[in-house]
Amino acid sequence: MELWYSEHHTEHVRFSLKVKQELFNKQSDFQHVSILDTIEFGRVLTLDGCLMVTEKDEFIYHDMIVHVPMATNLDIKKVLVIGAGDGGTIRELTRYNSIELIDMVEIDPLVVEACKAHLPQTACKLEDPRVHIYYEDGLKFVRRKSDEYDLILVDSTDPFGPGEGLFTKEFYGNCFNALKEKGILVNQHESTYYDAYVEAMKRAHQRIKETFPIASVYQAHIPTYPSGYWLFGYASKHYDPLKDLKEEEWNALGLKTKYYNTNLHKGCFALPNYVKEQLNELD
Amino acid sequence: MKYTQHNSPIHEALLQHKKNRVVPFDVPGHKGGRGTPELTEFLGIDCLKVDVNSSKPIDNLIHPVSVIKAAEELAAEAFGADAAFFMVNGTTAAVQAMIMSTCKAGEKIIMPRNVHRSAINALVVCGAIPVYVNPDVNHKLGIPLGMAVDDIKKAIEENPDAKAILVNNPTYYGICSNLKEIVKLAHQYGIRVLVDEAHGTHFYFGENLPISAMAAGADMAAVSMHKTGGSLTQSSFLICQNDVDPGYVRQIINLTQTTSGSYLLLSSLDLARKNMVLNGKELVEKTLDLAKYGREEINQIGGYYAFSSEMINGDTVYDFDRTKLSVHTTEIGLAGVEVYDLLRDEYGIQVEFGDIGNLLAIISGGDRYFEIERLVSALSEIKRIYGKDKVGILNHEYIDPEVAFTPQMAFYHDKKSVLLKESEGHIAGEFVMCYPPGIPILAPGERITKDIIDYIVYAKEKGSSITGPKDMTIEHINIIDF
Numbered sequence A: 001m002e003l004w005y006s007e008h009h010t011e012h013v014r015f016s017l018k019v020k021q022e023l024f025n026k027q028s029d030f031q032h033v034s035i036l037d038t039i040e041f042g043r044v045l046t047l048d049g050c051l052m053v054t055e056k057d058e059f060i061y062h063d064m065i066v067h068v069p070m071a072t073n074l075d076i077k078k079v080l081v082i083g084a085g086d087g088g089t090i091r092e093l094t095r096y097n098s099i100e101l102i103d104m105v106e107i108d109p110l111v112v113e114a115c116k117a118h119l120p121q122t123a124c125k126l127e128d129p130r131v132h133i134y135y136e137d138g139l140k141f142v143r144r145k146s147d148e149y150d151l152i153l154v155d156s157t158d159p160f161g162p163g164e165g166l167f168t169k170e171f172y173g174n175c176f177n178a179l180k181e182k183g184i185l186v187n188q189h190e191s192t193y194y195d196a197y198v199e200a201m202k203r204a205h206q207r208i209k210e211t212f213p214i215a216s217v218y219q220a221h222i223p224t225y226p227s228g229y230w231l232f233g234y235a236s237k238h239y240d241p242l243k244d245l246k247e248e249e250w251n252a253l254g255l256k257t258k259y260y261n262t263n264l265h266k267g268c269f270a271l272p273n274y275v276k277e278q279l280n281e282l283d
Numbered sequence B: 001m002k003y004t005q006h007n008s009p010i011h012e013a014l015l016q017h018k019k020n021r022v023v024p025f026d027v028p029g030h031k032g033g034r035g036t037p038e039l040t041e042f043l044g045i046d047c048l049k050v051d052v053n054s055s056k057p058i059d060n061l062i063h064p065v066s067v068i069k070a071a072e073e074l075a076a077e078a079f080g081a082d083a084a085f086f087m088v089n090g091t092t093a094a095v096q097a098m099i100m101s102t103c104k105a106g107e108k109i110i111m112p113r114n115v116h117r118s119a120i121n122a123l124v125v126c127g128a129i130p131v132y133v134n135p136d137v138n139h140k141l142g143i144p145l146g147m148a149v150d151d152i153k154k155a156i157e158e159n160p161d162a163k164a165i166l167v168n169n170p171t172y173y174g175i176c177s178n179l180k181e182i183v184k185l186a187h188q189y190g191i192r193v194l195v196d197e198a199h200g201t202h203f204y205f206g207e208n209l210p211i212s213a214m215a216a217g218a219d220m221a222a223v224s225m226h227k228t229g230g231s232l233t234q235s236s237f238l239i240c241q242n243d244v245d246p247g248y249v250r251q252i253i254n255l256t257q258t259t260s261g262s263y264l265l266l267s268s269l270d271l272a273r274k275n276m277v278l279n280g281k282e283l284v285e286k287t288l289d290l291a292k293y294g295r296e297e298i299n300q301i302g303g304y305y306a307f308s309s310e311m312i313n314g315d316t317v318y319d320f321d322r323t324k325l326s327v328h329t330t331e332i333g334l335a336g337v338e339v340y341d342l343l344r345d346e347y348g349i350q351v352e353f354g355d356i357g358n359l360l361a362i363i364s365g366g367d368r369y370f371e372i373e374r375l376v377s378a379l380s381e382i383k384r385i386y387g388k389d390k391v392g393i394l395n396h397e398y399i400d401p402e403v404a405f406t407p408q409m410a411f412y413h414d415k416k417s418v419l420l421k422e423s424e425g426h427i428a429g430e431f432v433m434c435y436p437p438g439i440p441i442l443a444p445g446e447r448i449t450k451d452i453i454d455y456i457v458y459a460k461e462k463g464s465s466i467t468g469p470k471d472m473t474i475e476h477i478n479i480i481d482f
Helices: A058-072 A088-093 A109-118 A138-143 A169-178 A195-211 A247-252 A262-267 A273-278 B009-020 B037-043 B045-049 B067-079 B090-102 B117-126 B149-158 B179-188 B246-256 B263-301 B336-347 B369-386 B407-412 B450-461
Strands: A004-010 A013-027 A032-038 A042-047 A050-054 A078-083 A101-105 A131-134 A149-155 A179-188 A214-221 A229-236 B083-087 B108-112 B129-133 B164-168 B192-197 B220-223 B236-240 B305-307 B324-328 B358-362 B415-419 B432-435 B439-442 B465-467 B476-480
Touching (some): A050 A058, A058 A229, A058 A262, A169 A179, B067 B236, B083 B090, B083 B246, B090 B164, B090 B192, B090 B246, B108 B149, B149 B179, B263 B305, B336 B358, B336 B369, B439 B450
Parallel strands (some): A078 A101
Antiparallel strands (some): A042 A050, B305 B324
């Protein structure tokens, strides 16, 4: 017998992984949470059938969402992470001794429960004393904060579902307000290869640009995400991700990373023409 | 066949009709969607397949004898009425049928000034004379309230020959008058009580809500099932009790209602009624919880005032519909309509209406906390980004009309166009509405005053949509030409 997990990347494109065993399968108040053990990609987390994290390629996503802003401002002390129930983003953040506090706001406790039980590779640092987990709507949490964080990371699901509120103008405005004077916002920014995602991505970028004086997009290669090509949004009230890169200082920290390095940091903001065109930033 | 509230006779007959695979050589010409493939793809084949014409197995709206009759009887039972009529031309048609069933040309009807335009339109059609009762106004919020019992008493005593009194229960803002007392008073004089319950469908199905028209003993009510009851847009119920003759009401309805009643609308009424009877209590409870949460969060932002039952004053705010999320905005220096536009244009959030001082968000059992959260966050952002000091926002919405001609006489009289700014003292020949919420500033036959001209100019500047006059720019207005 063969068991396959398939995700529809579009109505007409499927991405399939051969499954060894299903480890977790429950419906929460928000979504369907499942963890599968696959042959090629190890354990994978899916939400409402969409693939979120695999053991084999999660390092790319988590390196890129965390180290790009951290290497831009080494003085980051207070971090807010929205989403990130799998813990991978938290794991990378906890590697910086300079960080004093990490508030994590995840809407769905079941995701954390499932990952703690079956995805220790990413969930391993959720018990770090600097980490405070709040189970509530990210939009609601951030609205009550003002001038509090040096960095906000939005590690969300797609803009269709529980993560919808995290792609809105009101959310970006609330983040701006929750950030300190020199704060940085990095968000999961979808992809633009398939048409279905283009509008959501364009709108997100437009809204961030309207809210922050510095706003750009960077890329990474993530094999298990639709098209294998993924974008992140970088926005700040003060720091330019290229001009302010602290190359020597970051390398002096001696953090061993599997994907990120400071040369790649400099290159990842260079986007292909078709993406620049979609972002309306073709020279 | 004996039907219960668990049945939906029209819906069930349509399912059977579909199974019977009848060959259609009648209208509609799309023939189950085959003739218009793009429309069929857009709306779905299942939808097109039940867009059918009246026939014996699925009854006829003009003269119901089988499944529509059964569905109307179930609806009457659900609303605690003696009879119910399925309406496919909006609550507008239901309001007009109520008025035309009770008033003839030259007869008087007492109504609050803040009636929907459908009521005044009914007067144009039937020739009845309006006797307006000045609704009380909350000056802080700049909104009309309910009618005071003493004012109604005075209107009745001055016009004991009136045939009917029309009451909004609740108003757009959720405000209820003392309906039970009004019914008692009117019935002493043999005056019928008609209730425009366009915004009060849920009163019949939930707990901890204001009293419904039928429970208060009113004679007729127009209930917008599509607004808060879950049926499709344009579908509605007209219900009646006491000594109203349902046969006569049906005749009146048939004067203007289509002879090709849409089965999509009819089945949506049927299923929405069933859903509200079976699940309405929980849906309303959820609605109340969501609205309460939204109100508390909005009030915490500061500046905004989401008002509720604290407005109750025992008379002109006899009760308040707490499912409504009305927000007063002028304290943050913005008109309701400005916030309404910002919500839509900048945040992708469409609320029901914005007027000079307020906006209204409709909450229903179909909402989730996510959406409420977005609304609250967007309002908080609008205050942060666009908020200014409270400016001299005109805090006035109600202008007492002077009725010189009946609406019908004025409507059909010769007219001429003059500049709005030069129209003072003349008699209006057309409506001027500030829309939404669709309360007339002027109705045909009413004297144009300086206050009215100032208000129109101001509302226009604030970006309200002014409708009615032929001149879309509202620079000119039609007046009665003597």
